[in-house]
Amino acid sequence: MNYNTQVLMSSLTRLGYRAADIYQAFRFAAVDQPSRPVRQVDAAAFLDGPASYRTAALGVVRTAANETVQQTVEATRSLGAPFLVVIEGDEASMWTYTASGVTQLDSTSASQWQTLLADHKKFGPGPIRQLKALQVREDVPTTGLLFDPRTLYGIQASTQLALDELLTQFLSHFDGARTTAGQLSLQTHYEVLFPLVFRLLAGKILIDRADNRVSTIDPDDPRQVAATVETLYSLSPQRLQWTKARVMQLSSAWLALREGLYVRNVAADDLAFVYENTLITPETRKAFGTHSTPYSVADYVIRSLRLPEGNAAAQLRVYEPFAGACVFLTAALRRFKELFPQSWTVGKVHEHLVSHFVASEIDPFACEIARLALILADYPNHNGWRITREDLFESNRLAGRVSQCDVLLCNPPFENLDEPIEGISVHKPVVLLDAVIKTPPAFVGVVMPSGFSTHKVYREHIRRICEIYADVEVMVLPEGVFRHASIGAEVLIAQSRRDNSIIGEGSSDDSTIRKSIVRRADWPRFTQTLQTSSSDVEQVNPRSSPGLVALRPLRRLWDCLAEFPILDNVVELHRGLEWKTAQRDASRSEASAGFRRGLHRRESLAQFEMKQATYIDTRPSNLRGGAIKYRWSSPKIICNAARTSRGPWRLAAVVDMDGLYVSQQFFGIWLRETAESPLSLVELCAVLNSPLANAFSFVHDEERRFRVEVMKRIPIPQVRISRELDSLVADYMAVCEEDDGPLFFSRPKSAADLLLEIDAMVLKAYDLPPKLERELLRFMNEGQRPSRAAFGGYLGTGRDDAAIPLHKRLVMCRTNIQASWRTLTEPFPKGVADVFGLA
Numbered sequence: 001m002n003y004n005t006q007v008l009m010s011s012l013t014r015l016g017y018r019a020a021d022i023y024q025a026f027r028f029a030a031v032d033q034p035s036r037p038v039r040q041v042d043a044a045a046f047l048d049g050p051a052s053y054r055t056a057a058l059g060v061v062r063t064a065a066n067e068t069v070q071q072t073v074e075a076t077r078s079l080g081a082p083f084l085v086v087i088e089g090d091e092a093s094m095w096t097y098t099a100s101g102v103t104q105l106d107s108t109s110a111s112q113w114q115t116l117l118a119d120h121k122k123f124g125p126g127p128i129r130q131l132k133a134l135q136v137r138e139d140v141p142t143t144g145l146l147f148d149p150r151t152l153y154g155i156q157a158s159t160q161l162a163l164d165e166l167l168t169q170f171l172s173h174f175d176g177a178r179t180t181a182g183q184l185s186l187q188t189h190y191e192v193l194f195p196l197v198f199r200l201l202a203g204k205i206l207i208d209r210a211d212n213r214v215s216t217i218d219p220d221d222p223r224q225v226a227a228t229v230e231t232l233y234s235l236s237p238q239r240l241q242w243t244k245a246r247v248m249q250l251s252s253a254w255l256a257l258r259e260g261l262y263v264r265n266v267a268a269d270d271l272a273f274v275y276e277n278t279l280i281t282p283e284t285r286k287a288f289g290t291h292s293t294p295y296s297v298a299d300y301v302i303r304s305l306r307l308p309e310g311n312a313a314a315q316l317r318v319y320e321p322f323a324g325a326c327v328f329l330t331a332a333l334r335r336f337k338e339l340f341p342q343s344w345t346v347g348k349v350h351e352h353l354v355s356h357f358v359a360s361e362i363d364p365f366a367c368e369i370a371r372l373a374l375i376l377a378d379y380p381n382h383n384g385w386r387i388t389r390e391d392l393f394e395s396n397r398l399a400g401r402v403s404q405c406d407v408l409l410c411n412p413p414f415e416n417l418d419e420p421i422e423g424i425s426v427h428k429p430v431v432l433l434d435a436v437i438k439t440p441p442a443f444v445g446v447v448m449p450s451g452f453s454t455h456k457v458y459r460e461h462i463r464r465i466c467e468i469y470a471d472v473e474v475m476v477l478p479e480g481v482f483r484h485a486s487i488g489a490e491v492l493i494a495q496s497r498r499d500n501s502i503i504g505e506g507s508s509d510d511s512t513i514r515k516s517i518v519r520r521a522d523w524p525r526f527t528q529t530l531q532t533s534s535s536d537v538e539q540v541n542p543r544s545s546p547g548l549v550a551l552r553p554l555r556r557l558w559d560c561l562a563e564f565p566i567l568d569n570v571v572e573l574h575r576g577l578e579w580k581t582a583q584r585d586a587s588r589s590e591a592s593a594g595f596r597r598g599l600h601r602r603e604s605l606a607q608f609e610m611k612q613a614t615y616i617d618t619r620p621s622n623l624r625g626g627a628i629k630y631r632w633s634s635p636k637i638i639c640n641a642a643r644t645s646r647g648p649w650r651l652a653a654v655v656d657m658d659g660l661y662v663s664q665q666f667f668g669i670w671l672r673e674t675a676e677s678p679l680s681l682v683e684l685c686a687v688l689n690s691p692l693a694n695a696f697s698f699v700h701d702e703e704r705r706f707r708v709e710v711m712k713r714i715p716i717p718q719v720r721i722s723r724e725l726d727s728l729v730a731d732y733m734a735v736c737e738e739d740d741g742p743l744f745f746s747r748p749k750s751a752a753d754l755l756l757e758i759d760a761m762v763l764k765a766y767d768l769p770p771k772l773e774r775e776l777l778r779f780m781n782e783g784q785r786p787s788r789a790a791f792g793g794y795l796g797t798g799r800d801d802a803a804i805p806l807h808k809r810l811v812m813c814r815t816n817i818q819a820s821w822r823t824l825t826e827p828f829p830k831g832v833a834d835v836f837g838l839a
Helices: 005-014 067-073 112-119 125-132 150-170 184-208 223-233 244-258 268-279 283-289 296-303 309-313 328-341 348-355 364-377 398-400 430-437 458-469 518-529 557-559 682-691 693-702 707-712 725-737 752-767 770-779 806-825 828-839
Strands: 020-030 038-046 056-062 085-089 091-098 101-109 318-320 355-360 385-390 408-412 441-451 469-477 490-497 509-519 532-539 571-573 595-599 614-617 636-642 653-658 666-669
Touching: 005 020, 005 038, 005 112, 020 318, 020 595, 038 828, 056 125, 056 693, 067 085, 067 091, 067 101, 085 112, 091 112, 101 112, 150 184, 150 244, 150 268, 150 518, 184 223, 184 244, 184 364, 223 244, 296 328, 296 408, 296 441, 296 469, 296 490, 296 518, 309 328, 318 328, 328 348, 328 355, 328 408, 348 355, 355 364, 364 385, 398 430, 408 666, 430 441, 458 490, 557 693, 557 770, 571 707, 636 682, 666 682, 682 693, 682 725, 682 752, 693 707, 693 752, 693 770, 752 806
Parallel strands: 056 085, 318 355, 318 408, 355 385, 408 441, 469 509
Antiparallel strands: 020 038, 038 056, 085 091, 091 101, 441 490, 469 490, 509 532, 571 666, 595 614, 636 653, 636 666
16 A cells, blocks of 8 residues: 555645645544543644644544544544545545534545545645635535534534643642642732743643754743743743742642643634633623633624735734734634735745734733734744733724724723713723724724614714725624623624715615624524524615614514604603612511512513512612602502513513502603503503514613613504403403413413403504514514413414404404304204214
8 A cells, every 4th residue: 555654745735735734643632532532643734824623624544453434533523624534454435524423425445545635626725725614604605515614613612621621720739728838829829820821831732743942841841841932932031939839839730731631733712712711810801891702703703804815915904902812813813814825935924914913902911812822823933923012092092003904803891981081982882983983994893782783872883884884784692602791792894995984965875784693592503603593684875774773673663653652752761769788688578667568570570460579678778869759659550671581572561550669670650740641551551561562672672671762762552552451451460360270261261362362452553554563473473471371472474474463363263263163053954963863
């Protein structure tokens, strides 16, 4: 069998791989196996260096004596190569990794194994680079091969878990509970230990990669390893007094690190994960507003930008303010290496990147982690990365930095400033947007707080951005995707900057406006495929349809209701009581001096129904704000002030005639004394519980706690709803109170039937066009309604169903049921009756 070093190299170089990117006897950790053993392939080819599972392209391996071919392929998955040539005895086969498992593509005799790699259109660097790069548009053509790029995210998750365990074990040697006097303590010396652990991790990577630059050092001496890394990459030397106790402590920790996970194949992204997940302290996270960007979000942003190729790409200056661990810049580095002229040498690519990629960060430790992440992403090149430690909110420094870049990528802190910068705003994201508008970069990808696309604070900035850029996208992320933070977020992606950023009155220039949504249930799929749950695209004129209004769900419905009266016309709406002390101490289960009967937790409320009242503290000395002055003893509506779910059903309202007090978890809603409202409290309560009000809140307010301004803008009917509504609501409440079970249910209508009738009456009062009503009900068929009765949704709202209003559909159903009942109760014809009689 012709299977020697020269043949391996020539077979892979003929495909287009550079000799420097081909490794013989390449070793890596099988991170997807419990013991994470070190495996080896005879040869591996990589893309765009450095060698890692992200850049692995092809592998050639022999089966082990105790393994089948399939077992070898599965055990080699962590290499990260989409294709693997396996030699077993007299046979050679080509394999890949698909969504359903390992799959054989071809086979031949072992002596002809090179023929499996003959097709450079499938196995060359270009096709495999495209294959491994997840596409953000489903309509982008692929190479047609079976490899599933989601495999890479599985390897990434396993690698990051292994790294976290490795560094947690290292840091355990510095746990204050275990250390003795004179030793280093994580609680006291973390500013020294965290940079040190990254120097040692970088040293371990160099040692595991058998880098010649560390071949002469003593690998058992951690201080020498750290000093060598500092020299190689021009890092500031650490100042620390090394006593005998500390040297022994560090040596023990280094031994655990050295003999732990084999890290030759890790990617730079994994260092960013370690920074955010393992090393950053709660104090640092709070002080600097750190909320690390998920890697998939950075990849989505970078691959959404239509960046030029070749020499045009080389002209772009890329800047990441508030860089953290440089997640965006690291993703951009990978992307730009794909775009640069293929004739560029490794040295020229590095020289260009360090002169055109810049970052800023206030946290000194994050600066160091960012620099090391970029160094390892650009291995084996030396340092040179410009990561500036600076406060960008001092002297409006941010605007100056933004004016010097062509590509702006960042995840800014969301916390407020103590005072506005040059009168702009106290909101840090607003200050960033203001800088973008003043000197617009060619490409923008920035993470914004949840509610960005609808909140009035950003309205004018969004309008201007949609005028400046002809292609604007907002991607809505669910809550819980940021580590150590429950917040959601929205990502602004803007490109195709207009030559003239001010659109004239008579301009017909349209913009592409896109709103993409990633639902919580679809987040795992997004992280593996970069495919969003939904994407709505419109071509609009920014002058006639300012901002993102054109992309709001049910926008034709809101246009139809634009001239309707709003809730604020007829009611006063206020949040409930707030306390100076912890809210959990503000309620009691029994009556007590200074405590009044009321609602404390939002779980106490369902639609049309109070489930559990308690006694809440109304003593003025314990209260904050002036909510105690409102007319709590008067008839009113009580409505939740924070959503009941992430879905479109989120409002629960009930009429209160008992003078209850409520906490800030609720709104109190009173009829205005000066307004002549055509609607009663019961009718307004039904409106708030209706699909229309819930949809309006969901579309216009993505915050967890409802904004008062949005609640006040809920459209209300212009006419009375129906005199029958009071009795329907009373019947519904009575049915909910019964607990006879289905076998003994004595009422003719179920609670779900009564909810449908109430909704039908409310919608009839709006007198919507039937198609808009059907669109609304179809929209509201998702999620769980905050009612005690199980609600099955609205039937007959499919796209092919006739657009019949709900109230007419219910009449038709009742008519059909009555007709069927009459048919069943009529006597059988004589002939049929005789047949049954003979049976």
